Amino acid sequence: MRYVIRQSLCKRLQVQEGPFAELLLLGSGSFSQPALDRPLAGTGAGPGGGAAARARAASSWAGPAMAAEPPGARGFYRQLPKVELHAHLNGSISSATMKKLMAQKPDLQVPHGMTMIDKGKRRSLEECFHMFQIIHQITNRTEDILMVMKDVVQEFAADGVKYLELRSTPRDEPTTGMTKRTYVEAVLEGVRQCKEDGLDIDVRFLLSVDRRGGQIAAKETVKLAEDFLLSTDGVVVGLDLSGNPSAGHGKDFLEPLLEAKKAGLKLALHLSEIPNQEEETRLLLGLPPDRIGHGTFLHSSSLASGDLVQLVRQNRTPLELCLTSNLKSQTVLSSDQHHFGFWYNLGHPIVLCTDDKGVFATDLSQEYQLLADTFRLSKVQIWEISYNAINCIFASSHTKTKLKEQWHQLKTSVLE
Ligand code: IMP
Ligand code: ZN
Numbered sequence: 001m002r003y004v005i006r007q008s009l010c011k012r013l014q015v016q017e018g019p020f021a022e023l024l025l026l027g028s029g030s031f032s033q034p035a036l037d038r039p040l041a042g043t044g045a046g047p048g049g050g051a052a053a054r055a056r057a058a059s060s061w062a063g064p065a066m067a068a069e070p071p072g073a074r075g076f077y078r079q080l081p082k083v084e085l086h087a088h089l090n091g092s093i094s095s096a097t098m099k100k101l102m103a104q105k106p107d108l109q110v111p112h113g114m115t116m117i118d119k120g121k122r123r124s125l126e127e128c129f130h131m132f133q134i135i136h137q138i139t140n141r142t143e144d145i146l147m148v149m150k151d152v153v154q155e156f157a158a159d160g161v162k163y164l165e166l167r168s169t170p171r172d173e174p175t176t177g178m179t180k181r182t183y184v185e186a187v188l189e190g191v192r193q194c195k196e197d198g199l200d201i202d203v204r205f206l207l208s209v210d211r212r213g214g215q216i217a218a219k220e221t222v223k224l225a226e227d228f229l230l231s232t233d234g235v236v237v238g239l240d241l242s243g244n245p246s247a248g249h250g251k252d253f254l255e256p257l258l259e260a261k262k263a264g265l266k267l268a269l270h271l272s273e274i275p276n277q278e279e280e281t282r283l284l285l286g287l288p289p290d291r292i293g294h295g296t297f298l299h300s301s302s303l304a305s306g307d308l309v310q311l312v313r314q315n316r317t318p319l320e321l322c323l324t325s326n327l328k329s330q331t332v333l334s335s336d337q338h339h340f341g342f343w344y345n346l347g348h349p350i351v352l353c354t355d356d357k358g359v360f361a362t363d364l365s366q367e368y369q370l371l372a373d374t375f376r377l378s379k380v381q382i383w384e385i386s387y388n389a390i391n392c393i394f395a396s397s398h399t400k401t402k403l404k405e406q407w408h409q410l411k412t413s414v415l416e
Pocket of ligand 2: 242
C-alpha cells in the first residue's frame with residue numbers, strides 16, 4: 001500500500017527532495033508521524049534565525065498558553081463576534097472533513113500528520129508548502145471543493161465568525177475535468193448553499209494568485225476574478241497574492257495586480273513573510289495593496305527597511321496577522337516576539353486571522369486567546385481588536401454599518 005501512495009502522490013507531486021520525499025520514497029517506511037511532527041528543537045532551518053534562537057523558542061512556546069485561564073475564559077473568545085479576513089480554503093480543512101474526503105479516496109492513504117500540524121509541533125515554511133501540495137491531491141474534484149467550502153464556512157460560523165473572507169487558488173485538474181472556472185463556481189455554490197441554510201455568517205471570496213504559477217497564470221486568474229466581480233453581486237471582492245514566498249518575484253505580478261485594481265478588485269498581498277524581500281515589498285507597496293498578509297519582516301531591524309514601515313503607516317494599510325501559523329511555520333520564534341506587538345503599539349490597524357486553521361490546527365477563538373494571554377490584553381482590548389477589524393473588510397460601507405450594529409447589540413452580554 002505504501003507503494004501505491006508513493007506512486008499516486010509522489011509522482012504527481014514531483015516531490016524530489018526534503019523530508020516529505022524521504023517519507024514518501026522510503027517505501028519501507030513509514031509514514032510515521034514522529035518524523036514529521038517533531039517538536040522544535042533546533043532542527044529545520046526556518047527563516048527566523050539560528051539554533052540558539054530556535055532553542056529559545058522551543059522553551060518558550062509549546063502551544064497556546066492556557067495555564068492561568070479563569071473559568072469561562074474560553075467561552076468569552078468563542079462568544080466574541082469575530083471577523084476573519086485571511087483564511088486559505090484548502091488550508092482551512094478540518095480533520096473531520098479530511099476524514100470524509102479520505103473515505104471517498106481509499107487509494108490515497110495520506111496520514112493525518114501530512115495535512116495537519118498538531119499542537120506544540122512545528123515545521124519549516126517549505127514543509128508547509130509541501131503539505132498544501134498533498135492537500136490539493138485530496139481536493140481535486142469540484143464536489144470536493146463544494147463540500148470543503150460548506151464545512152469550512154459552517155466551522156467558522158460555529159466559532160463565532162460573523163463575517164468571513166475566504167480565499168483560494170482556482171485550479172485546473174485534467175484528471176477530473178475540474179477547471180479554474182468550475183472551481184470558482186463550486187466555491188460560490190458553497191456560499192449560496194450556506195446562505196440558504198440560514199447560517200449566521202456573511203461570506204465573501206478572494207481569488208488567489210499563486211506565486212509559483214508565474215505571470216501568465218496570474219493574468220488568467222485576474223481575468224476570471226474580473227468576470228466574477230461583475231456577476232456575483234458582491235461575493236467576489238478581491239484578489240490575493242500568496243504561495244511560497246521564495247518562488248518568483250513580485251515584479252512579475254505588478255502588471256496583473258494593477259489591472260485587477262483598476263477593475264475594482266481589492267488587493268490583499270502576502271508581503272515580507274520571509275526576510276530580505278525589501279525590494280519586492282517596496283515595489284508591491286507602490287500599488288498600493290488594500291491589506292497586507294503577515295508582513296512579518298516589514299519592521300526588521302535593517303535601516304534600509306525603515307521606509308517600508310513608513311509607507312505602510314502613511315497608507316494605514318491593515319495587516320492580517322496569524323500567530324499560530326507564523327509559530328508553526330517558524331517565521332516567528334515565540335508568541336511574545338510576534339510583530340503584533342510592534343504594530344499594536346503604533347496604533348496601526350491589524351486584523352487577527354487564522355491563515356490555515358486546518359493545517360495549523362487552530363481556530364479564530366484560540367488565536368484571540370493566544371493573543372490575549374501573550375500580550376496580556378483585557379477583554380475590552382480584545383473586543384476593540386475584533387470591532388476595529390470591521391473597518392478592514394472589503395465589502396461595502398453598508399455591510400460595515402450592519403456588522404457594527406451587530407457588535408453593539410452583543411457587546412454587553414459578551415463583556416459582562
Ligand atoms: P488554496 O488556495 O485554497 O488551495 O489554499 C492553499 C494555498 O494557499 C497554498 O497552496 C498557498 O498557495 C497558499 N497559502 C496558504 N498559507 C500560506 C502562507 O502562509 N503564505 C503564503 N501562501 C499561503
Ligand atoms: Zn496566508
